[in-house]
Amino acid sequence: MSRFSVGGMIELEGLTKRYGEKVAVNNLSFTVRPGMVTGFLGPNGAGKSTTMRMILGLDHPTAGDVRIDGRHYDQLTDPLTYIGALLEAKAWHGGRSAYNHLLCLAQSNGIPKQRVREVLETVGLTTVARKKTKGFSMGMGQRLGIAGALLGDPRILMFDEPVNGLDPEGIHWIRNLMKSLATQGRTVFVSSHLMSEMALTADHLVVIGQGRLLADTTMADFIERNSKSYVRIRTPQRERLLDVLHTAGITAVETGNGTLEVDGGKSEQIGELAARHGVVLHELSPQQASLEEAFMQLTAESVEYHAHAEARSPAQPPPEQRPWGEGWRRS
Numbered sequence: 345m346s347r348f349s350v351g352g353m354i355e356l357e358g359l360t361k362r363y364g365e366k367v368a369v370n371n372l373s374f375t376v377r378p379g380m381v382t383g384f385l386g387p388n389g390a391g392k393s394t395t396m397r398m399i400l401g402l403d404h405p406t407a408g409d410v411r412i413d414g415r416h417y418d419q420l421t422d423p424l425t426y427i428g429a430l431l432e433a434k435a436w437h438g439g440r441s442a443y444n445h446l447l448c449l450a451q452s453n454g455i456p457k458q459r460v461r462e463v464l465e466t467v468g469l470t471t472v473a474r475k476k477t478k479g480f481s482m483g484m485g486q487r488l489g490i491a492g493a494l495l496g497d498p499r500i501l502m503f504d505e506p507v508n509g510l511d512p513e514g515i516h517w518i519r520n521l522m523k524s525l526a527t528q529g530r531t532v533f534v535s536s537h538l539m540s541e542m543a544l545t546a547d548h549l550v551v552i553g554q555g556r557l558l559a560d561t562t563m564a565d566f567i568e569r570n571s572k573s574y575v576r577i578r579t580p581q582r583e584r585l586l587d588v589l590h591t592a593g594i595t596a597v598e599t600g601n602g603t604l605e606v607d608g609g610k611s612e613q614i615g616e617l618a619a620r621h622g623v624v625l626h627e628l629s630p631q632q633a634s635l636e637e638a639f640m641q642l643t644a645e646s647v648e649y650h651a652h653a654e655a656r657s658p659a660q661p662p663p664e665q666r667p668w669g670e671g672w673r674r675s
Contacts, residue, residue, distance in 0.1 A: 352378055352426065352499030352531045354399055358408035361394050361555075368394045370555035371408065376533045378499070381526045383546030383563075384535040387643050391555040392535050393431070396504055400429055412500060424453040424496030430489040431504045438478030442469055442488050445477060446495060455496055463491040468517075482509030490518065500531040507541060519545050539636035553643045563635070570638035575611045577604040578627035579618075588621045589614070603627075 354376040361369040369391040376382045386392050397403040399410050401417035412420065412427050420426045436445045446460045464473050467487040472480075477488065486509050493501055503522070507515045522545055526532045536542050542549075549566045551559040559566055579585050582602060589596050589606070594614070596604040606614065611630045618625050 352413050354500060354531065354533060355411045359398060359405050359410050360407040361398060361403060362406045368555055372557055374550050374557060374560045376531055378531040379526060379529050380547040381522050381532045381534060381545050382548045382550060383542045384533060384550050385639060386552040390552045393504060396431060396502060422453040424449065424498060426498055427500040427502060428493030428496055428498040429502040430493045430506055436477055439476055441474045442477055443473040446491060449492055449495055453496055459495060463494045466494060467491040483511060483514055486510055501525055503534045505536055506534060507536065507538060515541065539639060543635040551642060558642055567632060567635060567638045570642045573608060573632050575606045575614060576627060576629050576631050577625065578602055579623060579625050581623050585618060585623045588617050588623060592617055
């Protein structure tokens with residue numbers, strides 16, 4: 345039986361963190377709510393890890409405030425029962441067994457010993473519970489870190505790159521685990537660079553760039569606002585269909601290989617026009633950009649590190665034809 349109470353929230357208000365001249369987090373305000381998986385996205389250097397560390401009291405903000413269920417992290421009694429977090433894999437003593445690592449955490453937070461066995465079973469580490477963690481693979485380390493986050497049966501869970509090192513079965517498992525936790529009414533806040541995985545997992549998105557808030561919205565709304573939707577059409581009667589569409593005030597663009605594209609969600613209208621005028625269609629498919637494409641569109645100006653192709657004169661040989669190391673320079 346779960347001991348948590350529904351309704352845990354993470355609230356950030358004007359959160360700012362400076363390291364000398366560098367502003368890592370800039371006046372960040374948003375709320376992570378229960379009952380859903382909230383994805384936390386941003387390019388490298390955007391301030392995601394710094395933000396998560398401030399939520400847990402590991403870094404102190406220069407300005408602003410962050411609260412967990414209305415209190416600062418250091419004001420929580422037995423904090424593992426309020427918020428469980430995975431920030432770094434292998435954050436433990438390698439000479440301890442998985443069981444003893446979790447037992448120490450449990451005893452320091454007033455958590456019953458039985459809970460250690462329960463979370464080891466949940467993450468699939470029961471058979472290696474007594475083995476020293478220094479021999480664990482990265483995937484096993486991720487599972488142990490997740491077990492530590494689940495240990496206090498918390499109402500809030502926070503994961504930073506939880507699928508690192510996991511095989512496909514493990515990725516499927518953690519995806520379903522996060523969805524299940526949210527369905528129970530818990531607050532789930534997860535950062536990941538795997539856009540395809542985030543698209544399958546998150547209900548809501550918080551996107552930051554250069555420490556600033558760029559978006560705080562549902563997954564569907566984020567993709568719709570930051571990407572182009574269009575209809576792809578293939579037909580053996582291309583000229584006939586172009587005339588029909590033009591007469592109806594619909595602009596189609598030829599994209600090669602006999603394919604036409606029409607901006608917007610007009611597939612039903614196009615299908616009805618084609619049927620009415622006896623035009624044969626081999627394909628009529630609405631297209632929507634992926635989360636990755638929408639993310640790249642929104643954060644294009646917020647990326648701190650860019651890779652550039654090296655410019656060279658026509659007479660200069662390509663890099664693969666030069667002696668090793670010659671002509672390479674830092675971007």
